[in-house]
Amino acid sequence: MNFRNLRYxxxxxxxxxxxxxxxxxxxxxxxxxxxxxxxxxxxxxKEFLLIMGQSGANFKNGSDFSFEYLPLLxxxxxEIIENDTGKILPNEAFVFLVHRNYMFFYFIINGDDNxxxxxxxxxxxxxxxxxxxxxxxxxxxxxxxxxxxxxxxxENMKKYVSKPLKGSKIK
Numbered sequence: 001m002n003f004r005n006l007r008y009x010x011x012x013x014x015x016x017x018x019x020x021x022x023x024x025x026x027x028x029x030x031x032x033x034x035x036x037x038x039x040x041x042x043x044x045x046k047e048f049l050l051i052m053g054q055s056g057a058n059f060k061n062g063s064d065f066s067f068e069y070l071p072l073l074x075x076x077x078x079e080i081i082e083n084d085t086g087k088i089l090p091n092e093a094f095v096f097l098v099h100r101n102y103m104f105f106y107f108i109i110n111g112d113d114n115x116x117x118x119x120x121x122x123x124x125x126x127x128x129x130x131x132x133x134x135x136x137x138x139x140x141x142x143x144x145x146x147x148x149x150x151x152x153x154x155e156n157m158k159k160y161v162s163k164p165l166k167g168s169k170i171k
Contacts, residue, residue: 001051008044008114008136012051015143025053025067033070043113044135045096059146065097073097077104077120084122093118107135 001024003013016022030049034041041049052059053067064073073095078088080102089095095106102122107115117132132138 006047009047009051009139011140012143015147018147019052019056019059022052022056023054024051025049029053029067037071039094039109041094042107042109042115042135048135048139060097060142063097063099070096073104076101077106080104080122081120085126
């Protein structure tokens with residue numbers, strides 16, 4: 001893959017050796033997903049799928065984010081948040097990652113090609129919180145966390161843990 005042709009995630013090329021045997025989606029997979037879910041995915045997320053949509057190899061171990069799980073993740077996330085708060089996610093929410101059935105990440109489909117990222121963890125929050133101003137920043141931070149964890153550099157790794165941005169309550 002020529003990462004220089006990517007608009008939002010060109011920096012991922014720096015991490016491919018560390019990631020291992022990542023497996024991309026193809027454009028037909030993405031078109032079918034959009035058709036079946038009746039939505040238009042943001043460009044930054046499509047780039048992610050084109051890089052490692054089928055398998056992220058070592059990236060995000062313990063998390064469901066690969067293509068095969070995508071149609072099921074919102075239902076799983078709604079169960080998590082509804083059991084905890086009695087609320088569900090808005091219709092426009094697209095859940096792209098669920099970790100061990102107690103926390104999840106999502107964005108709102110609103111025409112933004114590089115949307116903000118929201119996070120919810122069971123028992124810790126009353127509502128989802130904003131953790132990144134864009135999907136590309138989320139991926140960049142996640143890759144840095146992954147990189148430093150592989151090196152055993154716990155001090156630097158701590159800088160890249162997901163945490164709410166100041167004043168980040170969802171509207």
